[in-house]
Amino acid sequence: MVKSKVWTVKTAFDGKVQTSNFELIEEEVSDNLKDDAYLIEALHWTVDPYMRTSELGRVKPGQCMAGEQIAKVIASKNSSHPVGSLVRVFAGWRTHTLIYNDVEQKVGRMPELGDLPLSLTLGVMGMPGMTAYFGFLELCQPKEGDVVLVNGAAGAVGSLVGQIAKIKGCKVVGCAGTDDKCKWLKELGFDEVFNYKKVDLSEALKAAAPDGFDCFFDNIGADFTATALKHMKQFGRVSICGQISSYNDKAPPKGEYPFMFILGKQLKIEGFIVMRWYQRWAEGEKAMAQWIREGKIKYKETVYKGFENMPKAFVGLFDGANTGKAIISA
Numbered sequence: 001m002v003k004s005k006v007w008t009v010k011t012a013f014d015g016k017v018q019t020s021n022f023e024l025i026e027e028e029v030s031d032n033l034k035d036d037a038y039l040i041e042a043l044h045w046t047v048d049p050y051m052r053t054s055e056l057g058r059v060k061p062g063q064c065m066a067g068e069q070i071a072k073v074i075a076s077k078n079s080s081h082p083v084g085s086l087v088r089v090f091a092g093w094r095t096h097t098l099i100y101n102d103v104e105q106k107v108g109r110m111p112e113l114g115d116l117p118l119s120l121t122l123g124v125m126g127m128p129g130m131t132a133y134f135g136f137l138e139l140c141q142p143k144e145g146d147v148v149l150v151n152g153a154a155g156a157v158g159s160l161v162g163q164i165a166k167i168k169g170c171k172v173v174g175c176a177g178t179d180d181k182c183k184w185l186k187e188l189g190f191d192e193v194f195n196y197k198k199v200d201l202s203e204a205l206k207a208a209a210p211d212g213f214d215c216f217f218d219n220i221g222a223d224f225t226a227t228a229l230k231h232m233k234q235f236g237r238v239s240i241c242g243q244i245s246s247y248n249d250k251a252p253p254k255g256e257y258p259f260m261f262i263l264g265k266q267l268k269i270e271g272f273i274v275m276r277w278y279q280r281w282a283e284g285e286k287a288m289a290q291w292i293r294e295g296k297i298k299y300k301e302t303v304y305k306g307f308e309n310m311p312k313a314f315v316g317l318f319d320g321a322n323t324g325k326a327i328i329s330a
């Protein structure tokens with residue numbers, strides 16, 4: 001018998017992220033396994049902004065919080081998952097999980113890590129890394145010499161988009177919410193950086209790219225997007241990745257309608273969900289691993305120690321507490 005700690009949601013979210021909505025419970029996980037079942041113990045969890053959104057991850061009262069984890073098999077009657085092997089799975093905020101159906105329970109393929117750290121399977125070599133790789137390269141189609149704008153640039157996805165753009169020979173403009181984050185972006189090779197909390201956005205964009213942007217990778221949405229679209233070049237390409245500034249809004253954001261600029265500048269704007277390219281992830285993982293080993297991609301993780309800190313890490317996403325990927329380690 002194994003005790004499993006599970007974070008559940010007591011009530012629906014209401015306008016802001018509320019830690020008081022979580023409850024720590026313990027439930028028993030039987031080690032009396034049926035055929036093909038196996039028991040896993042989590043080593044690392046991720047918190048991602050999508051957990052706040054309705055379509056993908058928001059959970060109902062009483063359910064386990066959604067999310068991905070890397071776990072070790074500790075008991076098994078499944079020859080594909082022997083004791084000691086590792087799995088990456090959307091099992092949510094749980095310490096132990098009984099897996100009886102890989103497909104239903106969203107057990108994914110593990111990337112080829114080689115000597116790279118295991119936690120990267122939730123970052124550069126995982127969902128955020130593939131988001132940057134495919135969401136930028138496929139939708140923005142960057143060319144050498146293009147001027148690229150990335151917001152949320154010191155986060156898990158944005159920090160990789162900027163570096164991939166540099167690898168492709170682009171001029172990269174990034175912004176983040178603290179001076180320390182901006183300093184790190186310069187170390188990563190971003191050409192122009194600014195702290196969006198300290199500037200007039202339109203003036204900062206004009207100063208960074210007087211002739212405008214060819215590509216814009218948008219992690220933030222709402223007012224930022226409406227302003228940035230005015231600074232695009234003719235036939236610019238915009239990848240709509242995230243809307244983190246609106247995930248906690250009670251009502252749809254109010255602001256300018258940007259359609260006149262989209263029309264006049266003849267922009268190509270496309271949203272995406274990274275799972276669109278799931279069948280091609282091995283290609284993205286291979287490129288990321290090679291760029292890390294060549295020193296062309298650098299990364300940071302903000303690591304929280306202990307399952308009890310899941311809500312703190314999660315709320316931190318919306319307060320700018322993390323640089324790079326937020327990881328919780330057991």
Ligand SMILES: NC(=O)C1=CN([C@@H]2O[C@H](COP(=O)(O)OP(=O)(O)OC[C@H]3O[C@@H](n4cnc5c(N)ncnc54)[C@H](OP(=O)(O)O)[C@@H]3O)[C@@H](O)[C@H]2O)C=CC1
Nearest residue numbers: 049155156157176177219241242243244245272273274320
């Ligand atoms: N389309 C897809 O398939 C996917 C989309 N995403 C999206 O990509 C975006 C980035 O995700 P990820 O890199 O994992 O997250 P991050 O690691 O970047 O964490 C979030 C960061 O966003 C910034 N932020 C938070 N709230 C605001 C706000 N109101 N205005 C401006 N900046 C804010 C903060 O940094 P700062 O200090 O700079 O303010 C914070 O640290 C999210 O919108 C996410 O939903 C992620 C994965 C897949």
Ligand SMILES: CCCCC/C=C\CC(=O)/C=C/C=C/C=C\[C@@H](O)CCCC(=O)O
Nearest residue numbers: 049050053055056057066067090242274275
């Ligand atoms: C109309 C609402 C769309 C909301 C999109 C919001 C955010 C984008 C984002 O952050 C995307 C994340 C992508 C997640 C990828 C994998 C999912 O399949 C996770 C599965 C959820 C789970 O079972 O835990």
